[in-house]
Amino acid sequence: MKCLFLYNPKSGKGKIGKRIGYIRKRLGKKYDTVEIVPTASAEDLTERVRAGAEIYDAIIFSGGDGTFNNVLQGVGEKDVQLGYLPAGTANDVAHSLGIPRSLRGALGVILKGHSDRVDCMRVNNERYVMYVAAAGTLTHVTYETPQKKKRALGWFAYFFQGIKKNLKLEVFPMAGTCGEKTFSADGVLIFIMNGRSIAGFPINKQASMQDGTLEIAIIRQAKRPNFLQRIGAYFSLATLMVFGVRVKKKDIEFLRGERVCISTKEHIVWDFDGEEGTRGDISVEVLPRRVKMFVPAGKKL
Numbered sequence: 001m002k003c004l005f006l007y008n009p010k011s012g013k014g015k016i017g018k019r020i021g022y023i024r025k026r027l028g029k030k031y032d033t034v035e036i037v038p039t040a041s042a043e044d045l046t047e048r049v050r051a052g053a054e055i056y057d058a059i060i061f062s063g064g065d066g067t068f069n070n071v072l073q074g075v076g077e078k079d080v081q082l083g084y085l086p087a088g089t090a091n092d093v094a095h096s097l098g099i100p101r102s103l104r105g106a107l108g109v110i111l112k113g114h115s116d117r118v119d120c121m122r123v124n125n126e127r128y129v130m131y132v133a134a135a136g137t138l139t140h141v142t143y144e145t146p147q148k149k150k151r152a153l154g155w156f157a158y159f160f161q162g163i164k165k166n167l168k169l170e171v172f173p174m175a176g177t178c179g180e181k182t183f184s185a186d187g188v189l190i191f192i193m194n195g196r197s198i199a200g201f202p203i204n205k206q207a208s209m210q211d212g213t214l215e216i217a218i219i220r221q222a223k224r225p226n227f228l229q230r231i232g233a234y235f236s237l238a239t240l241m242v243f244g245v246r247v248k249k250k251d252i253e254f255l256r257g258e259r260v261c262i263s264t265k266e267h268i269v270w271d272f273d274g275e276e277g278t279r280g281d282i283s284v285e286v287l288p289r290r291v292k293m294f295v296p297a298g299k300k301l
Contacts, residue, residue, distance in 0.1 A: 002033035004052040006045060006071075008063035008087070009038050016062045016087050019103060023085075026107045027060065042070045042275075049074025057081065058294075060110060064088015065131070069273035072120060072128040075291070083110040083294040090274070093130055095202070096195035096209060098299035114297040117289035118209040121194050123282055129272045130291075131195025131209075133284055135264070136219070137169045137188050137237065138199075169233050171221045174264045178216060179257035188233050189219040189240075192260055192284050201241045210301050212288035216255040217245055259285040 005027060007016045016023075020036060027034045035056075039045040045061075049071050052059050061071050062085035071082065085106045086094035093099075097118065100106050121129040175184040193204045193215045204215050219236050222229050236251050245254055261283045270277040295301060 001031050001057045002035070002055075003027060003031040003058040003060055003083075004048070004056045005034060005036045006039055006048055006052075006059065006061045007036075007085075008045070008067050016085070016103070023103070023107065026111065030111050030113070031057070042066070045070045046074040050076070050078075053078040053080040058083055058110075060085065062087045065090060065092050065274045068093050068130055069128075069275050072130055072291070076128070079292060081115060081292050081294070090197075090200045092132070092195055092197040092200065093273075095197035095200070096131055097293070097301060098296045100296075109296050110294045112294075112297065114295060115292060116210075116295050116301060118291050118293060118295070118301055119194055119212060120287050120290050121192070121214065121284050122287055123270075123272065123284050124278065125283070125285075127272065127277065128287075129194070129277075129284070131193065131273060132198055132271075133192040133277070133282065134198075134271045135190050135268050136172065169221070169230060171223060171225065172265055172268050173223075174218070174262050176260060176262035178214075178255040178260040181255065181257070183218075183253070183255065185218055185220045185253065186223045187218050188221045189217075189237065190262070191215075191217045193217070193245075194286065199241070201244075203240060203244045205244055206246065208301060210289065212258060212286055213256055214258065214260060214284065214286050215245060216257075216260055218253045218255075220251045220253060259283070 009017045024034050024036060037048060049059055053075060058081040060083035065088055084099055085103060086099060086101055091101060099109055123129055123133060169188040171186050171188055173186050174190060194209060196202055196205045196207050207215055221233050236249055239247050239249060240252060263281045266280040269279050270282055
């Protein structure tokens, strides 16, 4: 058996690059051939995954949530075994799947060999997304925050970037369908979720990545909000982040379904797994059990 190990040298303060010998030794206990390749860019990673899916028994990779998203683009419709060593800032995919943050623990999951299938999402019938598609306030901080600050401050870099760039919450219109339900709202934030964790917060902690269902959260806002309404939006955002989708608040709407279609303004940017995505209207569908992964045995997925 042979595996390909790909890693992002810039993720996780560059620690993975210093542990290559250890990683090779441990993976060598399971695989006869272990090829290790540092990736030069997101495009390079995706292309190496695309090619490797035809050759290797497993593709193991390390990086953050953005790295995971790039791997998904390379996997596409191929059925290849994946192993994940989280080494980013938030590591929301790892939190959602119960994969340990420590290198030793994550490698242990792979070496124990328990494999299962989990859901992912597909946007506009072309782009794959693992755990969240989001638009509105704060959603862009993950890719606008300088890498240098991420290495120095970790998750707090996102917090400071968010405060710096998002003191004014932009209100934007959205209308669409989720299953048989239609909705229309002006709002400041929308999450379309497959995972449990977003930006390190267990917003959707009761969800499953194996139920074939998406969860959608919308923070509504008046089209031209006054001062108190703006303060209310900040409070709703904090409430959602801390207490999650179970909270009951009149300006937070929750929906569930296998597919959601949303129309909005052309300039509205969608964030996919912490990376900048498309703009304007989108259609998101769940792909049940599409991704084959090494995961901890006995964990709820």
